[in-house]
Every structure is written in C-alpha cells, then in structure tokens.
Amino acid sequence: MKEDLFRKATFIKTAVLAKDYPVLRNRSGQLMVEIAVVGRSNVGKSSLLNDLFNSKDLVKTSSTPGKTQAINFFTVDDQFAFVDLPGYGYAQVPLKVRKQWGPMIQEYLSNRESLKVILFLFDIRRIPNQEDIELLEWIAFHQKAMILVMTKADKLNQSERSSNSKNILKAFNTENLFWTSYSTKKNIGRRELIRMILDAIKTEQE
Ligand code: GTP
Ligand code: MG
Numbered sequence: 001m002k003e004d005l006f007r008k009a010t011f012i013k014t015a016v017l018a019k020d021y022p023v024l025r026n027r028s029g030q031l032m033v034e035i036a037v038v039g040r041s042n043v044g045k046s047s048l049l050n051d052l053f054n055s056k057d058l059v060k061t062s063s064t065p066g067k068t069q070a071i072n073f074f075t076v077d078d079q080f081a082f083v084d085l086p087g088y089g090y091a092q093v094p095l096k097v098r099k100q101w102g103p104m105i106q107e108y109l110s111n112r113e114s115l116k117v118i119l120f121l122f123d124i125r126r127i128p129n130q131e132d133i134e135l136l137e138w139i140a141f142h143q144k145a146m147i148l149v150m151t152k153a154d155k156l157n158q159s160e161r162s163s164n165s166k167n168i169l170k171a172f173n174t175e176n177l178f179w180t181s182y183s184t185k186k187n188i189g190r191r192e193l194i195r196m197i198l199d200a201i202k203t204e205q206e
Contacts, residue, residue: 005077005194009053012073012081016104018111022073024081031114033201034081038105038139039121040132041065041087044151044184048121049074049084051184052194059084066093071108080201081114089131109142116204117145117197124150124164124181128171136172145200148172148179149193154186 012022024032037045042065049059053076060067065087072084085108087093088101109115120136122128128136140146150165161181169179178196182189 006052006054007077009055009058009074009076009082011058012075014070014072016070016100018107021071021108021112024073024075024114026079032075032079032081033117033204034083034112034115035117035119035197035201036083036085036108036112036115037119037121038085038135039087039151040123041067041090041093043087043121043123044182045087045121046084047184048119048149048151048182049082051182051190052076052082064092065090066097069097071104083108083115088135109139109144115144117147117200118142119147119149119193119197121149121151122168124153124161124168125155127167133172136174140174145204146177147193147196147200148177149189150179150181152183152185153181153188154183 012024015021026032037049039045046059046061046068050056050061068084068086070086074082076082085105086097086101118139120139122132150168153161156164165181169177180189180192180196182193
C-alpha cells in the first residue's frame with residue numbers, strides 16, 4: 001500500500017480566515033475530500049502528515065511547541081486535501097496564537113464543507129485531562145468522522161501501549177470511536193491509518 005497511495009503531496013497555501021481557504025478540486029472537477037489533523041501542540045501532527053506523505057519536510061515540524069500557527073493546506077495525488085492545524089494547550093505558545101486558536105478552528109470546522117475526516121492526535125504516554133476531553137467532545141459535535149490517533153507509540157513498549165491506550169479510551173469515554181496508534185520514528189500505524197481514512201471517506205460518501 002505504501003507504494004500505491006499518497007505518492008505525490010503538494011503544499012497549497014496557508015490561511016487563517018475562511019475567505020482565504022483554497023477551493024480544491026480533483027481531476028473530475030469535484031471538491032476534494034479533506035482530512036484534517038487536530039491535537040495538542042507538539043503531539044506530532046505535522047510529523048504524521050510528513051509520514052503519510054512519505055516526505056521529510058514538506059510539512060514544517062519542530063521540537064518546540066507552537067510551530068504550526070495557521071491552517072496549512074496540502075493535496076495528495078490530486079485526489080485528497082489534507083490540512084495541518086495549529087495545536088492547542090501549550091503555555092509556551094504566544095498568547096496571541098493561543099487566543100486565535102479557538103475562533104480559527106471553529107471557523108474552519110463550521111465552514112469547510114469538504115472536510116470529512118478529522119484525525120484527533122493524542123500522545124500515547126498521556127492521560128486526557130479536562131481540556132482534552134472537552135476539545136474532543138467539541139470537535140465530535142461538528143459531525144465529522146473522527147479517528148483518534150495515539151502518537152509517539154515508539155516511546156512505550158507493547159504492554160505499556162496496550163494499557164495506556166485502554167486508559168486513554170476510557171478517559172475520553174466515547175463509544176465507537178475509531179482509533180489506532182502511530183509512530184513516525186518506528187513506522188507503526190501508517191498502513192492501518194490510511195486504511196481507516198479511506199474507510200471513513202467511503203462511509204461518508206455512502
Ligand atoms: P505544533 O505545530 O506545535 O502544534 O506541533 P505538532 O503537533 O505539529 O508536532 P510536530 O510534528 O512538529 O512534532 C513535535 C515533536 O515531536 C518533534 O520533535 C518530532 O520529532 C516529535 N515526534 C513526532 N512524531 C513522533 C513519533 O512518532 N515519535 C517520537 N518519538 N517523536 C515524534
Ligand atoms: Mg505542527
């Protein structure tokens with residue numbers, strides 16, 4: 001699957017306001033289905049997109065939280081659109097950016113009709129706090145397909161992964177939530193996530 005899908009990723013543009021979002025169409029002239037990544041700063045959103053795209057640095061990443069500060073649009077294989085969003089929840093991120101986060105995400109979620117799938121990323125070493133739980137619920141409220149992706153799985157061994165993922169799911173307390181674990185460093189989860197994204201798109205279109 002790695003060879004066949006998500007071969008050609010292209011950066012399209014950065015935007016903050018809905019009026020600046022690109023109109024992205026596939027070869028048949030239809031609006032591209034869009035997939036967005038949401039999650040805490042530094043959780044690995046931009047890295048995961050690079051990994052899905054098999055690219056090293058098309059999406060800008062950093063070990064310092066707050067690297068992504070606006071909405072970045074990409075296309076893949078002239079077929080799908082992907083969106084990298086800024087993260088929430090880091091005190092070190094400038095106040096201006098933190099204040100902008102809620103309205104910017106709200107505007108995006110409520111205006112972007114082509115958005116079909118949200119990847120909610122969560123560090124597999126953490127337990128969700130009230131802020132994480134409220135955000136997941138707030139995003140789920142927008143009625144898009146959601147996949148919970150537990151990131152940085154390479155930081156734990158197999159049995160820690162299994163017990164942490166159970167605790168994370170329990171804390172989020174959402175029934176029927178699709179989820180998978182992922183590591184960009186140890187090549188865990190890519191195939192599975194691509195399959196889940198394609199399944200979610202198919203279900204949306206039925
Ligand atoms: P913001 O743009 O600030 O919201 O962060 P982000 O969620 O886009 O995170 P980014 O992809 O920039 O990665 C943050 C840090 O986590 C970087 O130092 C990455 O190298 C590291 N990282 C990302 N994915 C993984 C992973 O699977 N395993 C490990 N060990 N580190 C990872
Ligand atoms: Mg980022």
